Amino acid sequence: MARKRLSADTRRELIEASASEVFAERGYRGGSIVEIARRAGVSAPVVYDHFPSKAELYRHLLERHFAALRQVWRDNLPGPEPAGERMGRAVDAWFAYAEEHPFAGRLLFRESVADPEVRAIHEEVAGASRDEVMPLFADEPGAERLIGAPADAGLEMVWVVLRGVLQGLAIWWADHPEVPREQVVATAMNSLWIGFERVSGGETYSL
Amino acid sequence: MARKRLSADTRRELIEASASEVFAERGYRGGSIVEIARRAGVSAPVVYDHFPSKAELYRHLLERHFAALRQVWRDNLPGPEPAGERMGRAVDAWFAYAEEHPFAGRLLFRESVADPEVRAIHEEVAGASRDEVMPLFADEPGAERLIGAPADAGLEMVWVVLRGVLQGLAIWWADHPEVPREQVVATAMNSLWIGFERVSGGETYSL
DNA sequence: CTCCTAACCTAACGATGAGTAGGTAGGTAT
DNA sequence: ATACCTACCTACTCATCGTTAGGTTAGGAG
Secondary structure: OOOOOOOOOHHHHHHHHHHHHHHHHHHHHHOOOOOOOOOOOOHHHHHHHHHHOOOHHHHHHHHHHHHHHHHHHHOOOOOOOOHHHHHHHHHHHHHHHHHOOHHHHHHHHHHHOHHHHHHHHHHHHHHHHHHHHHHHHHHOOOHHHHOOOOOHOOOOOHHHHHHHHHHHHHHHHHHHHHHHHHHHHHHHHHHHHHHHHHHHOOOOOOO | OOOOOOHHHOOOOOOHHHHHHHHHHHHHHOOOHHHHHHHHHOOOHHHHHHHHOOHHHHHHHHHHHHHHHHHHHHHHHOOOOOHHHHHHHHHHHHHHHHHHHOOOHHHHHHHHOOHHHHHHHHHHHHHHHHHHHHHHHHOOOOHHHOOOHHHHHHHHHHHHHHHHHHHHHHHHHHHOOOOOHHHHHHHHHHHHHHHHHHHHHOOOOOO
């Protein structure tokens, strides 16, 4: 193949795109620098001209995608409309991002409980996301009913459920792109918001 | 440390327990045979007296835990009681298993989208679980409302959501054992069943 | 007490992969 | 045309890890 000499910025973007792919497909440990470099059209040492280490490259990608998704919540969740409508458009926008960046969903959530090294990066980056998004929920009327004692744990569990559903569907959807987005969004909302609304209206489940 | 000579069966169980721990903590690639052997009180080659390869050891653990969880659904989901009650006790039993086997939840779901080698094992083993559990849901009255077109995709998405919620909560709970099980179960049910019930009663969400 | 099975070990092999050293050559500015 | 910067390369080092070969010893059977 004819090697082309590109500007540093252009090559860096190619490397980031390639790394998103490779990490999404193979995980942090399974994704090799050589493979990332190959798909970006260069040899492995070039990666180190742009990133100091594999871990830092990974962290950079995580931060980029998490920042984009945080923005989705910030842009869509607040507003004067009914809560269900706002939540619906936020979830829709979330999956729109996942559609546009097929590797983002897989990249962001897969390794979240992996070995200490990677896990620390995830908790740091994902924690920031959680801390920003969850207050938006806590302000919804009736939200306190979702929260048992201790309150923090209850709120965090809401986040865990939200994350679990969006993560699971995003990963699944990446393998079934023929399903239209509206259907994925509707499935998520049927599970998440309808339950939330009902509970915040007083109908808590008990064993 | 004083090395004790144990029967093959006893040592094998120690190795399985150790491997569950290590894979849960570090993932498939991150968990090394040496570390597994060390925690089982032996040197690495002894592992190969019991399992032909790392992959087969991993598969064995997966099959064991998935079989146990399948049994939980089989035992708890069918019955004459109202659907919500049956679902509630199944979810409760599921988390009881997760409580008793702290590594099961993390082990079973973490690597589900990892590199092809591991992924194939997961899809094979988890697929069997899904194929057995989902029909139990499809039979619930009103379930067809959860299912858009194509029907298979809709049913599978229900499974994905269910799995996402249980997985997320199980992993989170493993790090927060002070939260009582009832609260975890209630959170799961609030998200899952209340939404399900409401939808099967005709209240489908639409954007 | 004496075998002999099998549970266990040390020492290596081969592969893979992160990261580095040091040089080469394409483009651009003068 | 020449000189220089820098994008890029080849060729390595070093560490880790799965797996195997082959030997050693505990401990029960006779």
